[in-house]
Amino acid sequence: VDRVLRGRIDDRFATVRLDGLNMDAREARAVRRVKILGCGSAYHAGLIGAQMIEELARVPADAEPASEFRYRNPVVDPDTLYVAVSQSGETYDTLAAVQELKRKGARVLGVVNVVGSAIARETDGGVYVHAGPEVCVVSTKCFTNTAVAFALLALHLGRVRDLSVADGRRIISGLRRLPAQITEVLAQEEAIAKLAAEYADATSMMFVGRVRGYPVAREASLKLKEVSYIHAEAYPASELKHGPLALIEPAVPTVAILPEDELLEKNRATLEEIRARGGRILAVAHAEQEKADHTIVVPRNEVELDPVLMGVPLQLLAYHTALALGRDIDRPRNLAKSVTV
Numbered sequence: 001v002d003r004v005l006r007g008r009i010d011d012r013f014a015t016v017r018l019d020g021l022n023m024d025a026r027e028a029r030a031v032r033r034v035k036i037l038g039c040g041s042a043y044h045a046g047l048i049g050a051q052m053i054e055e056l057a058r059v060p061a062d063a064e065p066a067s068e069f070r071y072r073n074p075v076v077d078p079d080t081l082y083v084a085v086s087q088s089g090e091t092y093d094t095l096a097a098v099q100e101l102k103r104k105g106a107r108v109l110g111v112v113n114v115v116g117s118a119i120a121r122e123t124d125g126g127v128y129v130h131a132g133p134e135v136c137v138v139s140t141k142c143f144t145n146t147a148v149a150f151a152l153l154a155l156h157l158g159r160v161r162d163l164s165v166a167d168g169r170r171i172i173s174g175l176r177r178l179p180a181q182i183t184e185v186l187a188q189e190e191a192i193a194k195l196a197a198e199y200a201d202a203t204s205m206m207f208v209g210r211v212r213g214y215p216v217a218r219e220a221s222l223k224l225k226e227v228s229y230i231h232a233e234a235y236p237a238s239e240l241k242h243g244p245l246a247l248i249e250p251a252v253p254t255v256a257i258l259p260e261d262e263l264l265e266k267n268r269a270t271l272e273e274i275r276a277r278g279g280r281i282l283a284v285a286h287a288e289q290e291k292a293d294h295t296i297v298v299p300r301n302e303v304e305l306d307p308v309l310m311g312v313p314l315q316l317l318a319y320h321t322a323l324a325l326g327r328d329i330d331r332p333r334n335l336a337k338s339v340t341v
C-alpha cells in the first residue's frame, strides 16, 4: 500500500498526482460515467472502485466482469471513462474488452500491476498498483492495492469537480493510516488461523455484506473457493431474504462484513436472522459483535476505506482454511496466474 501511495499524494492541497492518466483536468471533468472492467479479483476490486468513485466524486460508476462485457455487444459511450483492471495485464477477456473499446473509439485507462503488460500497452493511460513482481496465483496484495488505487482515482475525479477539500483531507489521512493498520490486521494471523481451523468443516460458506461490505464478501468468497475448494456464496445482505436464507444451517456458516457505517444496525439485524436459523457467524467488524460466534476486529479508518481493510483478514482466513485442509496454496487447482484463453 505504501508503494501505491508513494509520491502520489499532495497533503497541502488535498490532491493526488496520477500523471499516468494522460488526461488533463478538463478531460477528467468531462467524464460523465465510469465503467470498470476486470475478471475475478480484479472485477471485485472494480466493484469497490465504482462505489468509491460514486461516493467521493459523485460520478455514476459501475463494474462488470470483462468476460461478460466483451460478449454482449455493449453500447460504447464517448462520455464514459472505461477502466480495465488486471494484476497480470495479460488476462485475455480483459484485453479483448479493451481492444473492442479501442476499436469503438473509447478512452480506456488501466489499473494494472505488471508494467509494460499487454493491457498496460493497449490502454490510453492509467495507474500502476505496484504490488510487486512476487505476486502469487491468487490475488491478495494486488487486490488491496487496486482498491487503494481506486481511492486515489476517486479523489482525483472529485477534486477536479471541486468537491470538498475537507473530504479529500480526511480520505488522504485515512490512506496514510492504512499500511500500519494492515500490519495490525496481519498480526492477528495466529487467531485467524485458529478460526480457519474451526470453520474448515463447513460444507459451504455464505459471505454477506451490504454496500461497502458486499464487494468484500464477493472477494472473500472467491478467495476461499480458489484455494480451499469449499463451496462459497456471496450475497448482498438484503438479498438473503429473497431465497438464500433457506441454505442457512449449522454446516453452512456465514462470514458477515460489518463496516461501522449508517448500515450497521441493519447488518446486525441480518446477524439475528441468520442466528434464528441455526447458522454460525464469523463477523468482521470494528468491535466484537454480540450476535456473532466470533469476531475479527479490524482498526477503524474512514468508512469509505473499510473495504480495503476488511478484505485483508479474509485473505488470511482463506489461506489458513486451505492450509487446514492440506491444499497446495501456491498451486491451486484449475487456476493460472493469468488466464490467457
Ligand code: F1P
Pocket (backbone or CB within 6 Å): 039, 040, 041, 042, 085, 086, 087, 088, 089, 090, 091, 094, 137, 138, 139, 335, 336, 337, 338, 339
Ligand atoms: C484475473 C484473475 C485473478 C485470479 C486468478 C485468475 O487476473 O481472475 O483475479 O486470482 O489469478 O485471474 P488479472 O487480470 O487480475 O491478472
